[in-house]
Amino acid sequence: MAWFGRFVQLANVKNSARPTNPNHFLTSLSHFSSTAGPAPAAAVRSRQPNLAPTRPDEKPRVVVLGSGWAACRLMKGLDTKAYDVVCVSPRNHMVFTPLLASTCVGTLEFRSVAEPIARIQPAISTAPGSYFFLANCTGVDPDDHSVQCETVTDGISSLEPWKFKITYDKLVVALGAEASTFGIHGVNENAIFLREVHHAQEIRRKLLLNLMLSDVPGISEEEKRRLLHCVVVGGGPTGVEFSGELSDFIMKDVHQRYAHVKDFIHVTLIEANEILSSFDDRLRRYATKQLTKSGVRLVQGVVKDVKSQKIILNDGTEVPYGLLVWSTGVGPSPFVRSLQLPKSPGGRIGVDEWLRVPSVRDIFAIGDCSGFLESTGKPVLPALAQVAERQGKYLAELLNSVAKAGGGRANSIKEIALGDPFVYRHLGSMATVGRYKALVDLRQSKEAKGLSLAGFTSWFIWRSAYLTRVVSWRNRFYVAINWFTTFVFGRDISRI
């Protein structure tokens, strides 16, 4: 006990805020009494988040479902002097999706594309009435102005999921969409999507695993080719950018670091129609050329069935694979479909020009989960980051002005003028097609005239543009550093 005695004595001398006598220790341990006493008021608050209907002496509460582009841009723009913000999402960060493909092969690190919500809107972790809950929304009750939630327990058996209710003055549904499989059997079981950071992590782990397994003695050449065959289904920007990154990774890093197996690895991009259909014809030709040059096999085909080691096309062709990435666009999630709210064509939550959900009060929907109602005469907007972000920005301003006009509370909005409706103006599209090559299409629509270019300049524009779009300075800094180190040292291949 020499050491312990000395420690006690020391602690006494220092008269630290902590208990110092051994017994007291153990008591404090067993009773778990708080030692550093917070100000009572604060303590009470922090002990029980009050999520009942807001009292006149409280700020009105905006509940945000989701943490994607739309939700985060909204929360960033909301005036936290006028509102308390409560965010509910199974993910405590926003993913900078345009750069996600680069993380799969280690061009960028995972954290460089993940932005903690608490940094986008610090109020949720500091303001007394604002919160972030790591939970899924399980139900919306428009009449009661409340949502039902259930905590994420991440499969930890010792944790019981908690159910709780949050009442809102304004509800913003920004739940995004989910990858569509078109009901093709085996996709969910065998393919990896590319929408979240953990998807990118899974792809990276599997790719490196296959590279190493394929080098094992006694493995047949056929099996080796299968393990090292990376198949990408879907020729949209995500699929194309991932294929480009992959072929770049193969040409640069695999040839250098996996010399034994470099001749067995191949990338195949399968698309039912045209790749990058939203882009200008010239750019599409350029992309096709670049991808082919860098060794990506472009195959036009329709997937019929997905087995654990091969996919089967409509024409019966069997394509063995070691890694299958699925990026064939998105659709509304089962939860969004299940909501008893008006729907837009395609099953998204239907909104009017002000992004309100009609027939219910104080509910708004933005991002991939929402679409204009047919009655608006406007087309459902594409599921793009820039649409979601623009909607988030617009709605933040709308809600702020509503609050100024005294319409922040539940059921108090109807007599307030909402100002201009939301109008979307497409700023153009960009996509990389591998090393130092990209497409930039600045036309507002496929038909419109406008600048469209391809090659190194576009690649430079692509990088600069995204670097400036990255949310925080920290990540901007990290992305730049990642690009620099990848350029200097090559990609990281440690499988962690």
Added chain:
Amino acid sequence: MAWFGRFVQLANVKNSARPTNPNHFLTSLSHFSSTAGPAPAAAVRSRQPNLAPTRPDEKPRVVVLGSGWAACRLMKGLDTKAYDVVCVSPRNHMVFTPLLASTCVGTLEFRSVAEPIARIQPAISTAPGSYFFLANCTGVDPDDHSVQCETVTDGISSLEPWKFKITYDKLVVALGAEASTFGIHGVNENAIFLREVHHAQEIRRKLLLNLMLSDVPGISEEEKRRLLHCVVVGGGPTGVEFSGELSDFIMKDVHQRYAHVKDFIHVTLIEANEILSSFDDRLRRYATKQLTKSGVRLVQGVVKDVKSQKIILNDGTEVPYGLLVWSTGVGPSPFVRSLQLPKSPGGRIGVDEWLRVPSVRDIFAIGDCSGFLESTGKPVLPALAQVAERQGKYLAELLNSVAKAGGGRANSIKEIALGDPFVYRHLGSMATVGRYKALVDLRQSKEAKGLSLAGFTSWFIWRSAYLTRVVSWRNRFYVAINWFTTFVFGRDISRI
């Protein structure tokens, strides 16, 4: 087919090295024939790693089991002109263990402490006769001069583990040790160790999960305290450094980013005897003082039982916890114990002064899995990175000189003089105890005189020393950048 036709035509024009006609595509897909033809010789080699006994026209083969400090330092030092190197390990990277504790709370990123083996010894991924296999060694046959291996499949159901055999001219066993639980029930099930990157990842995910769950409405204060009670068992350098990092994380980041729950989170360090027992008394007192000041509760006690949400001490005290980290030292792994080789006191593989395993030929053992035989009259060395590294360096030089003297082949070593035996000289110990505070003890042993200091200077020495010890420039760069960003922007709290 417009797009497809155009693509074919384009590809023809460009006359790329890839097949261009759609049918050919599908054939090449189904038959999986290689397209970019490698030089036949190379191809043959890469198709079937030859791991049979080496022929006179081949280099002798050194098989290395493990990828820790000892194994990696050895591979780095081996003369690849004299030897082919084959490394077998379930991990394709080396972990820079002294900085692992910093990654749990985001002071450093995981990749900054992981060094791909292919970067430490490029030959294993490029030289024709050298390989890295992601596999576990399942058996050693000294008479046959061969090892049995089985590939790691990472729980992927579609993959059958491959068994294969490697014959060696020289075998180096550097399998390290595993965390010891002293047979205490429930440790393996409920505690997290701190030896691998995935451990640090698990700790970080769990810590952030608990921080968020504890903020959920309706959760009892007792449960909140439990979730946010971080218990560290073991007062060695790892336990102390982790406790320090954790309290630093709490004081800096939790208070800022999790203001709602900041008053409920506590760290308790449980140690049966003295913390940092290898250090000078003065330093130990200093560490005790610092830890207490920064809010770490030091408890002297012995753990009797570990349940899923609480641990029970010998005196019956129950300590509820949300996160339990176990770092009470290491012992030989079951596989090492199972090997039919001479053993040192403590059950490690017994070696003589030249790190040879007596009674068998061409087998060496280094690092935490090995220890001097009693017959050598030398004490078993502590399981430290610096011991392992020094042994790896020594053995590399020994094997290189053996090769020069023509003793590289199996059974050809005995008549060759091995030169000076291995002598370990302790360079001293370092440990951080939280923000800007560290201990540096440069005495060669507890009894010896020598410099020992504590405080900011030591902290500076600690950082500089480790920064220079980091293996690659890439990671040195990243560690520096991480420290910088943590200093400027705070730690990253996105839970990915």
